[in-house]
Amino acid sequence: MKAAKLMEAKTLKGGGVTSAAGFQAAGVSCGIKPRGEKDLALVVSDVPTDTAATFTTNLVKAAPVKVSMRHMRNGKLRGVVINSGCANACTGVGGIADAKAMTEYCAKALDSKPHEWLVCSTGRIGRRLPMPKVKKGIQKAASKLNPKNGSEAAKAIMTSDTRRKEFAMRFKVDGRKVTIGGMAKGSGMIHPNMATMLCVITTDAAIDKTALRHCVEDAVEHSFNRISVDGDCSTNDTVIVMANGVSGTNVLKSYHPQFTLFKKTLTHVMRKLARMMVEDGEGITRVVDVAVKGAASAKDAKLVALAVAKSELVKTSWTGGDPNWGRIMCALGYSGARVREEMVEIFYDGLVAVVNGQPSKTPIARLRKLVRKPKFTITIHLHAGIGEYSILTTDLTEEYVRINKGE
Amino acid sequence: MKAAKLMEAKTLKGGGVTSAAGFQAAGVSCGIKPRGEKDLALVVSDVPTDTAATFTTNLVKAAPVKVSMRHMRNGKLRGVVINSGCANACTGVGGIADAKAMTEYCAKALDSKPHEWLVCSTGRIGRRLPMPKVKKGIQKAASKLNPKNGSEAAKAIMTSDTRRKEFAMRFKVDGRKVTIGGMAKGSGMIHPNMATMLCVITTDAAIDKTALRHCVEDAVEHSFNRISVDGDCSTNDTVIVMANGVSGTNVLKSYHPQFTLFKKTLTHVMRKLARMMVEDGEGITRVVDVAVKGAASAKDAKLVALAVAKSELVKTSWTGGDPNWGRIMCALGYSGARVREEMVEIFYDGLVAVVNGQPSKTPIARLRKLVRKPKFTITIHLHAGIGEYSILTTDLTEEYVRINKGE
Numbered sequence: 001m002k003a004a005k006l007m008e009a010k011t012l013k014g015g016g017v018t019s020a021a022g023f024q025a026a027g028v029s030c031g032i033k034p035r036g037e038k039d040l041a042l043v044v045s046d047v048p049t050d051t052a053a054t055f056t057t058n059l060v061k062a063a064p065v066k067v068s069m070r071h072m073r074n075g076k077l078r079g080v081v082i083n084s085g086c087a088n089a090c091t092g093v094g095g096i097a098d099a100k101a102m103t104e105y106c107a108k109a110l111d112s113k114p115h116e117w118l119v120c121s122t123g124r125i126g127r128r129l130p131m132p133k134v135k136k137g138i139q140k141a142a143s144k145l146n147p148k149n150g151s152e153a154a155k156a157i158m159t160s161d162t163r164r165k166e167f168a169m170r171f172k173v174d175g176r177k178v179t180i181g182g183m184a185k186g187s188g189m190i191h192p193n194m195a196t197m198l199c200v201i202t203t204d205a206a207i208d209k210t211a212l213r214h215c216v217e218d219a220v221e222h223s224f225n226r227i228s229v230d231g232d233c234s235t236n237d238t239v240i241v242m243a244n245g246v247s248g249t250n251v252l253k254s255y256h257p258q259f260t261l262f263k264k265t266l267t268h269v270m271r272k273l274a275r276m277m278v279e280d281g282e283g284i285t286r287v288v289d290v291a292v293k294g295a296a297s298a299k300d301a302k303l304v305a306l307a308v309a310k311s312e313l314v315k316t317s318w319t320g321g322d323p324n325w326g327r328i329m330c331a332l333g334y335s336g337a338r339v340r341e342e343m344v345e346i347f348y349d350g351l352v353a354v355v356n357g358q359p360s361k362t363p364i365a366r367l368r369k370l371v372r373k374p375k376f377t378i379t380i381h382l383h384a385g386i387g388e389y390s391i392l393t394t395d396l397t398e399e400y401v402r403i404n405k406g407e
Numbered sequence: 408m409k410a411a412k413l414m415e416a417k418t419l420k421g422g423g424v425t426s427a428a429g430f431q432a433a434g435v436s437c438g439i440k441p442r443g444e445k446d447l448a449l450v451v452s453d454v455p456t457d458t459a460a461t462f463t464t465n466l467v468k469a470a471p472v473k474v475s476m477r478h479m480r481n482g483k484l485r486g487v488v489i490n491s492g493c494a495n496a497c498t499g500v501g502g503i504a505d506a507k508a509m510t511e512y513c514a515k516a517l518d519s520k521p522h523e524w525l526v527c528s529t530g531r532i533g534r535r536l537p538m539p540k541v542k543k544g545i546q547k548a549a550s551k552l553n554p555k556n557g558s559e560a561a562k563a564i565m566t567s568d569t570r571r572k573e574f575a576m577r578f579k580v581d582g583r584k585v586t587i588g589g590m591a592k593g594s595g596m597i598h599p600n601m602a603t604m605l606c607v608i609t610t611d612a613a614i615d616k617t618a619l620r621h622c623v624e625d626a627v628e629h630s631f632n633r634i635s636v637d638g639d640c641s642t643n644d645t646v647i648v649m650a651n652g653v654s655g656t657n658v659l660k661s662y663h664p665q666f667t668l669f670k671k672t673l674t675h676v677m678r679k680l681a682r683m684m685v686e687d688g689e690g691i692t693r694v695v696d697v698a699v700k701g702a703a704s705a706k707d708a709k710l711v712a713l714a715v716a717k718s719e720l721v722k723t724s725w726t727g728g729d730p731n732w733g734r735i736m737c738a739l740g741y742s743g744a745r746v747r748e749e750m751v752e753i754f755y756d757g758l759v760a761v762v763n764g765q766p767s768k769t770p771i772a773r774l775r776k777l778v779r780k781p782k783f784t785i786t787i788h789l790h791a792g793i794g795e796y797s798i799l800t801t802d803l804t805e806e807y808v809r810i811n812k813g814e
Contacts, residue, residue, distance in 0.1 A: 060740030060748045060764070090736050090748065092765045125733025126766050235737050312719070312803070313811055320812030326532025329497050330642050333467030341467045341497065357467070358499045359533050396719070398805035404720055405727030 008171055009265045012181065015168025016150035019181035020204040022046040022246030026144040027156030030137025032085035032123075032130060038156035040137035041082045043200050044110060044145055048076035049244035050209045052216040053118065056237035062089035062125075065236060067099040068118040078116040080200055080240055081106050081138060082157050084185070086129050088121040089235040098129045105135050109142035120198050120238050122159055122185060154183035157198055160403060161187045165276040169265050173249040173258040178205045180265050182241075184273040187229070187280045197224060199239045199273055205262055206245035207252040215263045216241045223270035228309045228393045229281040241266070278392050283399025286318045287392065289377040295387030300337035302389040304380060307335035315396035323367035325353045332380065343383040349376045415578055416672045419588065422575025423557035426588035427611040429453040429653030433551040434563030437544025439492035439530075439537060445563035447544035448489045450607050451517065451552055455483035456651035457616045459623040460525065463644035469496035469532075472643060474506040475525040485523040487607055487647055488513050488545060489564050491592070493536050495528040496642040505536045512542050516549035527605050527645050529566055529592060561590035564605055567810060568594045572683040576672050580656040580665040585612045587672050589648075591680040594636070594687045604631060606646045606680055612669055613652035614659040622670045623648045630677035635716045635800045636688040648673070685799050690806025693725045694799065696784040702794030707744035709796040711787060714742035722803035730774035732760045739787065750790040756783045 018025045025043045032039040053072055055065050071077070081102050088095050103117040121129070144152075154164040168181025186197030207215075220239055245251075252259050279287055290308050295301035308314055311331045317324035325346050332339045346354035348370045353360055370376055425432045432450045439446040460479055462472050478484070488509050495502050510524040528536070551559075561571040575588025593604030614622075627646055652658075659666050686694055697715050702708035715721055718738045724731035732753050739746045753761035755777045760767055777783055 058737065058740035059746045060736050087733070090733055090761070090764055090766070092749070092763065124731075125736060126761075235740060312807075316808050316811035319808060322812065324531075326494070326497055329467050329532060330465065333465035333642060339466045342499070354497070354533075356499065357497055359497070396808060398808045400719075401723050401726060401803060401805045401808060404723035405729065 006264055006268050008261050009169040009268065010171070012168040012170055012179070015181045016154055016166030017043055017181055017183040017200055017202055018147045018150035019168035020179040020202045022204055022244045023202045024145040024147050025149045025153035026141040026146065027149065027152030027154070028137055028141045028144060030140065031133040032083055038152065039083055039085045040134065040141055041153035041156035042079060042141040042145060043153055043202065044079035045242055045244040047244055047246065048078060049242045050207065050212060051077045051240060051242045052213040053238060053240045054216060054220050056235060058235050060090065060235050062087050062121060062236040063091055063095035063099040064088055064119040064121045065238060066096060067103065068120065068238065071103065071115050071118055074115045076116070077118060077242065078110065078112045079106070080118045080120065082120040082198060083129065083134060084122050084157050084159050086121060086123040086127050087125045087236050088129050089125040091126070091128050094128060098131055101131060102134060102138065105138040109139055118240055120236065122157065122198055122236050125235060150183065157183065157185040159185060160282055161185050161280055163280055165273055165280070167269055167272040169269055171261055171265055173205065173247070173252065173262070176247050176249050178247045178249060179203060180205070180269050182269055182273055184277060186277040187282050197237055197277060199224065199270070201241045201269060203241070203243045204245065204247040205243050205252060206247060206249050207243045207262065211253055211259070212241065212243055215266055218263065219267040219270045222267055223274040226391050227274050227278045228391055229278060229284070275392060278394055281394040282403045283397045284394035285374065285397055286395040287375045288318060288394065289390060289392055291377060291379045291390040292382070293379060293388050294381045294383045294385060296338045296385040298387040298389060301387035303335045303337040304332055304382070305389045305391045307331040308380070309391045309393035312396055315394070318371060318395035319397050321368060321372035323348060323353060323364065323371045328378070328380065329354065329357065338384055339382060340384060345381040345383070347379040413671055413675050415668050416576040416675065417578070419575040419577055419586070422588045423561055423573030424450055424588055424590040424607055424609055425554045425557035426575035427586040427609045429611055429651050430609045431552040431554050432556045432560035433548040433553065434556065434559030434561070435544055435548045435551060437547065438540040439490055445559065446490055446492045447541065447548055448560035448563035449486060449548040449552060450560055450609065451486035452649055452651040454651055454653065455485060456649045457614065457619060458484045458647060458649045459620040460645065460647045461623060461627050463642060465642050467497065467642050469494050469528060469643040470498055470502035470506040471495055471526040471528045472645060473503060474510065475527065475645065478510065478522045478525055481522045483523070484525060484649065485517065485519045486513070487525045487527065489527040489605060490536065490541060491529050491564050491566050493528060493530040493534050494532045494643050495536050496532040498535050501535060505538055508538060509541060509545065512545040516546050525647055527643065529564065529605055529643050532642060557590065564590065564592040566592065567689055568592050568687055570687055572680055572687070574676055574679040576676055578668055578672055580612065580654070580659065580669070583654050583656050585654045585656060586610060587612070587676050589676055589680055591684060593684040594689050604644055604684060606631065606677070608648045608676060610648070610650045611652065611654040612650050612659060613654060613656050614650045614669065618660055618666070619648065619650055622673050625670065626674040626677045629674055630681040633798050634681050634685045635798055636685060636691070682799060685801055688801040689810045690804045691801035692781065692804055693802040694782045695725060695801065696797060696799055698784060698786045698797040699789070700786060700795050701788045701790045701792060703745045703792040705794040705796060708794035710742045710744040711739055711789070712796045712798045714738040715787070716798045716800035719803055722801070725778060725802035726804050728775060728779035730755060730760060730771065730778045735785070735787065736761065736764065745791055746789060747791060752788040752790070754786040
């Protein structure tokens with residue numbers, strides 16, 4: 001998954017979820033996390049905003065996901081409330097009441113209706129939220145809303161993340177500046193469809209609601225659905241894109257000359273945030289692009305990429321800086337894809353390691369040097385068709401185990 | 408996967424691959440492994456023997472697997488030659504020539520035909536065998552064949568295993584003693600269909616060839632296909648069962664009164680060896696039985712069991728002695744099975760942790776104590792039907808990463 005260059009849009013230095021006009025945010029500490037770290041965020045649009053969202057495909061959905069899915073059926077929204085430190089998942093009807101109450105507190109604090117709010121939670125599964133604390137937290141955050149507080153919000157949604165994840169870009173539509181910016185969290189339980197991740201993106205673009213939905217689905221497919229840290233797909237995954245139209249341009253529809261630019265930029269922003277999540281993967285020491293080419297079908301290419309990206313043996317060999325392509329060959333073989341051993345080629349950053357399913361003449365020392373780099377690409381060519389797929393993944397380290405074995 | 412008690416058959420203390428009458432074995436060192444450990448084994452029947460075998464489902468099959476599959480199409484066999492320290496996989500036509508040569512050396516040393524031999528290899532993928540050493544090794548092993556050398560052979564097939572895996576049982580057919588015994592290797596790259604494992608079982612039973620094949624397929628399905636250490640299925644997996652008929656009983660066919668006993672005992676022997684592999688899993692500290700009940704179908708039950716047994720997050724929580732059932736709920740949700748969150752019950756060794764998809768009243772301290780034991784059972788009841796499946800798996804530790812990251 002390589003982010004293609006985008007010439008027509010400019011990266012905003014220090015940009016994030018409040019870079020677009022007409023959005024404010026806040027991030028506060030309300031006592032959900034034990035050590036007083038920030039744990040509650042608000043992102044609010046000054047005006048009612050069109051919104052598109054995608055949610056986890058996990059059948060066990062957290063209460064806030066259920067409530068947000070329902071609120072998405074309504075018209076325009078006002079904003080999103082997010083807490084970290086507790087997933088509010090597997091909490092039964094009580095948990096649903098809690099999630100609903102969070103939207104009610106937002107509505108009360110910011111003169112709106114509960115169904116105009118989405119709600120997200122992230123943290124440990126199976127525990128109830130401390131609602132009196134959450135209520136105070138929402139009131140506090142509402143009083144601190146500011147267009148400059150994007151980074152505070154990005155901080156408040158972190159769990160095992162070691163750093164904030166923010167990114168924004170600006171481009172022109174009908175001669176006016178349009179901005180797309182966002183924040184994300186996620187570093188473990190990361191896998192396609194989707195990561196344990198939350199992502200909120202805001203834009204001042206004016207865009208047709210259906211067109212926005214299509215753009216978001218497509219962008220998610222090419223960003224958050226193409227990363228894998230540990231192969232677990234969580235109960236709380238949510239991507240929210242709010243487009244409030246404050247830029248004042250004509251409404252973007254598929255035939256608008258800058259529509260493609262909007263879509264490309266949105267995808268680019270999501271890919272950047274997705275890459276930040278992988279680079280912040282729990283305990284990782286390598287970020288690896290697994291690119292599969294020449295598969296009999298796109299589906300086969302995906303099977304192969306996932307098998308390699310999920311193999312504990314392949315991932316631990318990267319940790320050790322060992323170009324153990326035999327384990328990759330092995331993963332190809334059980335991936336379920338049509339693979340003819342004698343046709344396979346494997347490259348490490350363009351350096352050939354396997355030809356016709358057998359070792360190449362590349363000295364092992366050169367491959368070893370490569371696998372010790374913090375980032376590299378493994379290209380697998382199956383020579384069986386034109387199917388392609390790529391995924392961004394990581395190694396599997398002792399540190400990952402250490403992080404996840406504790407409570 | 409619990410081994411049911413088998414009253415009619417007796418465990419042979421110290422029994423193994425040469426416990427059955429008319430089998431000899433040897434295990435020698437020939438220099439494939441760098442430090443002079445044993446690395447070549449022979450298991451030979453005194454008389455031509457019926458044989459059934461199952462091989463890896465991986466599409467990338469090692470050369471010895473290809474050669475053995477071919478030799479299985481012939482009539483009776485004489486024995487098996489196995490080397491450790493080199494998988495002879497991804498070695499092209501040269502590798503196939505090497506595997507064939509191994510059967511030729513056996514034939515020459517033991518007055519037989521090459522196609523009367525099966526060949527197995529285990530070790531690192533992508534390297535050629537040092538054939539002059541292998542040749543000498545086979546000659547040496549042939550000169551040391553003895554009914555008492557079963558343990559030597561079991562030692563010679565080890566790779567990352569920390570201990571030999573041998574087991575044998577005896578029962579009566581038509582008033583005569585019949586023995587089934589075997590050896591196995593495997594501790595990493597272990598996953599259904601099948602583990603990175605080799606297993607050779609010998610029996611002096613006289614059994615109809617087709618009936619033997621059915622028994623073996625069924626026994627493998629209920630033993631080696633129900634264990635998972637790291638979710639990788641290797642290029643070299645092989646289970647071989649030789650039945651030489653030396654016990655002199657009537658030929659066992661499906662209508663023979665002791666046929667079921669034979670089948671049960673064979674399954675029992677394989678389950679024992681499979682459990683030994685899991686207990687010797689690379690770096691593990693917990694052996695966990697994951698039993699799924701009440702799934703909408705057997706297929707659904709299997710999906711759930713595999714999702715739980717493969718989840719890095721579930722496995723690392725066991726390592727830390729953390730009864731983090733939330734991660735199990737999460738795995739159920741993305742398993743692909745039909746799961747209704749509010750119906751799910753989860754038990755740790757019979758102690759209820761989750762009722763109706765929510766935490767039970769069992770004190771967390773009691774669950775924690777349980778998850779710190781080296782062995783426990785997690786029972787997941789979906790209350791959606793009558794589908795059942797169980798799998799034996801392990802935790803995922805820092806030590807596993809350490810073992811597999813090096814060359």
